[in-house]
Amino acid sequence: MTASADVQEAVDKLAVSLGHPVLVEDARHRPLWWSAQGEVDGTRLRTIMQREVSSAAAAVVVRLGLPRAQGPVRVPAVPEAEMLPRWCVPLRAGRDLLGYLWVLNGDELVTEADLPRIVACADLAAMSLAWSRSQDDHDRRRAALLARLEAGPDDDAARELIALEQLDPSATVVVQASSAPGGWKLRGGMSAHVNPPAAAGATSGRPVPVGDLHLAVTRATATLQVLRAGAALSRPSWDALGAWHLIVAAPPDLSVADIHPGADVLARQPKPDLMITARAMLDHGGDITRTAAALHIHRTTLYYRLDRIEVLTGVSLRSGPGRGDLHVALRLAAYRAAAR
Structure with missing residues (x-):
């Protein structure tokens, strides 16, 4: 694997050694790595600043056959496309085009003698892009398989x-x-x-x-x-989960009221205070002190609510039958209400 930082370092070093700006872009002319630019033409400025190329510049690339080129190409000045002379090295993985390396050459001092250094940088960039494409394909395939296994x-x-x-x-x-x-x-x-x-x-x-x-x-x-x-x-x-496993495993056709109708009665009250109190009281095993502390209410308020709950449900939460059934029913109601 060739890291992006390695390619950036190579681009910077190449630009310094040539004394000319270097740009690497993908096959759709989106900039990936570039050196300090200095004086640039309109096409280079638009590529880096706006991340696009003009239709005229794109037409030049096609007209010169750069997408099919197998090696460095000297690109002449094209004033109508705002392009100074430059060198172009297509980046490839086998027959696949991955992008381009460009060396702006307005003074035409970069010559064929400099091509080995340029091609070496282009090869490094191509390796990085090929690995990235391979990793993307790998990730997409894995995501598709995971989706099937989740289903x-x-x-x-x-x-x-x-x-x-x-x-x-x-x-x-x-x-x-x-x-x-x-x-x-x-x-x-x-x-x-x-x-x-x-x-x-x-x-x-x-x-x-x-x-x-x-x-x-x-x-x-x-x-x-x-x-x-x-x-x-x-x-x-x-x-x-403990006993909550039984709540999770409850069949859909088992209603809350089937376990204890009092849970439905509490759920229909205008305010949730009584249902919350009933859950807390049962969760704390009928302990008045712990329940009042958990709800942050006075014991007198708790006693009042417990009396109301007993009137509505027929169940005394402090003692007596029905407490276990009501507890399970309240848990089931809360679990189903929490579904997304």
């Missing part, structure tokens, strides 16, 4: 991804909810990480085979939804 089981996509990334067939993967360094970007800002350390603590929980990436994504998504529902987990991971 569901796909043995062919798994085999292709393992081959593309030169992984061991037994490689495993986890998903982090927030895109983390070193991972592959996934939808929703998540990232996939291959063969994670044992103590990685991923959002999706324990590693799964690469072919089960969809499962890791589903688990990470559910974990995030549980957290949005207000769950107090020991860590933000599928492995820490």
Whole structure:
């Protein structure tokens, strides 16, 4: 791989050694690397300052056959296109045109004797562009395979991804909810990480085979939804959901009211205070002191709300039957409300 900084250094050195400005652009005439310019013509100025070329200058490039040239070409002055004399070296990877290296030569003091240095710089730029193109193709192919694996089981996509990334067939993967360094970007800002350390603590929980990436994504998504529902987990991971696993696994046709109708009654109240209080009271095991502290309310206010909740739902949150069912129903309601 040839780094961009290496090409820039080579361009600067070439310009100094020639005493003439150098520009490297891609095949669409967008500037990539350039030296200090000094006196320039209209075409060079427009290329660097406006990142475009005039139609007249583009026509000159085609008329002189530069896209097909296999080596350096001396380009004469073309006043109607605002072009001073210059040297052009097309940048290629095999038969593919990657761009051009230009040496502005208004005084025509750059001669064929200088071409070896110019060609050496052009070759370095071509290597960098070829690697970049190859990496872009690689990244696009990987992204397409990841999209297929996110959508569901796909043995062919798994085999292709393992081959593309030169992984061991037994490689495993986890998903982090927030895109983390070193991972592959996934939808929703998540990232996939291959063969994670044992103590990685991923959002999706324990590693799964690469072919089960969809499962890791589903688990990470559910974990995030549980957290949005207000769950107090020991860590933000599928492995820490505990009883929330039952909420996540609840079938769609199971309604909140099927578990306890009181949850629906609380949800229909004009203000959410009673539902929030009921959740907090049940989450804290019926402890008045801890619940009041968590809600930042006076105990008298809490007692008033608890009485109202008992009237509406028929459940005493301090003791008595129905508390467990109402708790599960409230969690299920919160989980479904947190869906995106």
